[in-house]
Amino acid sequence: MSALGVVGGVVQPVLIVAGSPLLVGLMRQVRARLEGRAGAGVAQPWRDLRKLMRKEQITPRGTSEVFRLAPLVLVATTLVVAVVAPFVTTDSALDPAADLFAVVALLALGAVALALAGLDTGTAFGGMGASREMTILALVEPTLLVAIFALSVRVGSTNLGAIVSSTLDDPARVISPVSLLAAVALILVIIAETGRLPVDNPSTHLELTMVHEAMVLEYAGPDLALVELASAMRLSVFLGLLANLFLPWGIAATATPVALLVGILALVVKVGVLGVLLAAGEVFVAKLRLFRVPELLAGSFLLALLAVAASFFLV
Amino acid sequence: MITTLTPADLPEHAGSLLQQGFRLALVAGHDDGDRLRAVYLFTAAPDRRVELHVPLDPDTPEVPSLARLSFAAGRFEREMHDLFGIVPTDHPLPQRLVRHFHWPRGWYPMLADAGDPPEFGDVDGPYPFRTVEGPGVYEIPVGPVHAGMIGPGHFRFSVVGETILNLKARLWFVHRGLEKLFHRRTPEHGIELAERVSGDTSVGHTLAFCLAVEDAHQLAVPEDAQRIRAILLELERLYNHITDIGALCNDVAYSVLNAHSQRVRERLLRINDTVTGHRLLRGAIHPGGATVTALPDPRELAAIGADVAEIVALALSNTVVADRFTGTAPLSHDQATDLGTLGVVARASGLTTDARHDHPFLSAEFPRTTHTRTDGDVLSRFLVRAEEFTSSISQITSLADMLGGRTSATAPVTTGTGRSGVGIVEGWRGTIVHRVELAGDGSLNRVKIVDPSFFNWPALPVALADTIVPDFPLTNKSFNLSYAGNDL
Amino acid sequence: MAATVAMPVAVAAVALTAGLAVATFVKAFGVGFLAKPRSEAAMAAHESPSTMLAGMGVAGLACVVLALWPAGILPAVRAAVGEAAVSGEVTLRLTHVTGALSPLLLTLGLVVALVVVAGVVRLAATRRARREARLWDCGGGPMSARMEYTATSFAEPLQRVFDDVVQPELDVDVSHHEESRYLVRAVAYRRKVPDRIERRLYGPVLDMIAAWGRAGRGLAPGSVHRYLGYGFYAVCGLLILLTVTR
Structure with a gap:
């Protein structure tokens, strides 16, 4: 456990918890402006959370x-990922947990906890949301595993920190076929996993078409605040992973204050730009019919598989 | 043409009318004091109307059911049973329709001596929803309280996974007693009620009401007044159709087009405001005439038309939107005919029913709108609206041209010896029928209102066979039926 | 070379299985144990005696121990396969690639995070007591057990995704009133997911063996004379064979 890892383990979760509602606010604001609406402002998600916390x-x-436990588990799993994965620093506070399989499993655990909570309510909407979420998850997890595995093959390690460091050492890797294929697969998967268009519509009020929102329909007050916060954190975590796996520049490799500051700034800028791009893209797409979503996910799985195949053949 | 019959003769007469291509447009109960009377109105194109009056036995008010002859008749009979206690004998589905289970037995709100509603209780138990047999089938109850700004309606889906096996729509949650409120009012005072039958169909219902009153008085209305009315009717069509076009895009999460549709809608509402002084076009139509403060500017309407054409083109050029619309929840031509659907829904399934041509109140003839797609799916209903939008603008433009700047025309209201009259109007949802009976002093004795939604609601579950649950909101929006117009 | 080809396929298969396993777990646990009872029988269910619980408990405990401290069985595995692919006590390390995983540390981290989050919520959220409330029924009145999600329904979307593979047979019977086909009297639904491996592979093999047995039955009608005949012909044949080949 290096000093860099410890600093990262403190800075990263604070940054992600504080910043992810702002990321959601930023994305909503971008979308509102592009649609010709005024928008509620970047800080609106934080105001919503404060309101919910007081209920x-x-x-x-x-x-x-x-x-009752599901929101806590959801936030806790995301928090652990925020601590251990390489977002601001290449070293991890808990190195064995920064493994690719551990991170994917943690994120899946949060989703499973929420799906079980949806079923636990015993309402048609909760079950419907859980069923849809698990259908998507069952197709998303394999792609996620395979895509990141493709990146780990050349490095010879499934440690996320090691993968990021090796890309820093050899920047040419970013434009290799393996990286590009895996990147496209990951982007599709992240869109599905975080419930963005065209897979799920985060702003719908129609119970019958919801995926994520249907599952959490029974939550209110502080519980709902946790669920909302966790969704925002998951979005930041996924975008942060995407950014650092393919464009790791700026990440702190030493524990000097300057390097850390650059690391924080780089993460904020990278995730912010990705979020704005995602929000801008959403303006131009409509929601897919539910049973077209698996076709999209099957496509991303194939890309991930090609990435793995390429990583073995094109060493 | 009015024929008075005994209950026993009814099925034969009704059957022969239906054979001749008439449709059952309205069934109304009447309380004549000493006895009850049922009135059946049949209409056919070109403008033919036949009324069958059936006075009933005061002790056992019964009519033979026509449910076997016409699907709509079965529903009208259940409504009449619930409101007047007129029993349709040998009805295949004699459950309550309008009155919910908590309404007391034997209390019929439309009877003259009904009085105030008694205590509500749980007298007949919950509505017997049909359960679908089979393992793994579950039910989704949606409503009557919905997440959006929608009227109250309960939808019960029987579903396996995402596949809809059966859908039952239960409406009539907020019976307002509207028809009874007309009672003893003068026609002029009836206007304020007619304007509020369904908030988005102010002009349609007011116009049908005025036409019925004028029909009862045999009043000849100046052609200019009819032109102004026709303009108002089309203005109402415009703002509602663009709302639906935007809402359909919003339901497939293409919200940027909804934002633009809302912008266009706001522009139209402001035009409405300058034309009538009311954003929902109230206060302009009255028995005998119509008065507006200004006529809409054709150039502004042309600009709006171009705007909407662009919105529609953008929607359909998005492959995901086109995919969501195409083939979703089709209502076949046969189904649409059998259920007696009207308006946009019927025309999207290839029917040509349109009261503007079948029962015109205007002497000027406009060509029927041709529809490019009549497969009865969501895309067809979307396109029918888009195409009607275009033709409504051109109609308004030529009508405004004919008026040449005249903004008011009224016929002197005579207090003649009117008895009863019928008004038929093609509102933006479909054919609206009002039938009024006047008392000797010219006040309203009975007003019966039929909104096209009454005919179109049963088509929704039929269209949804083999559709997946997440496509229901889109389908429902493509029908966009009225709760208020249905639940009087 | 074989590894180059096999590895991507193996990774894909393992990953897909993992995804489906997660969905299956949620279905089995969620529908089986959560929410209100779905049937009369489930409503009348009661806990088994403690002796039966103990058996399950031991098995469950073993699973937990194994999950948290998998190193415990490493010696046994090593004894069986010679060289094990992983080594380590708390943190398991792969032998040939750099990769490490520590279930115990991970669990500890998760528990710490849970406690921290719960503590923060306690501090930040209102102090008012938890209140019970009705489930959201859209204003339609209390919900029945029929409105709970069923296992069949939970699996239906995934089954639809893999339609070509599992080939479910389904059938919806709608019976109408005689008067009109729009007055529905009853709807019945039936669905079967036949096991394709059983039908395509086991079925034919079993059929073949059965046919072989039936054919054999004709040879053995129970007549002693015939059995003596078989013996006689077999000996004769053998003698002829020996004479010819020698």
């Missing part, structure tokens, strides 16, 4: 501990 806690009748 009383509600337990829907007939739900169990699974329902």
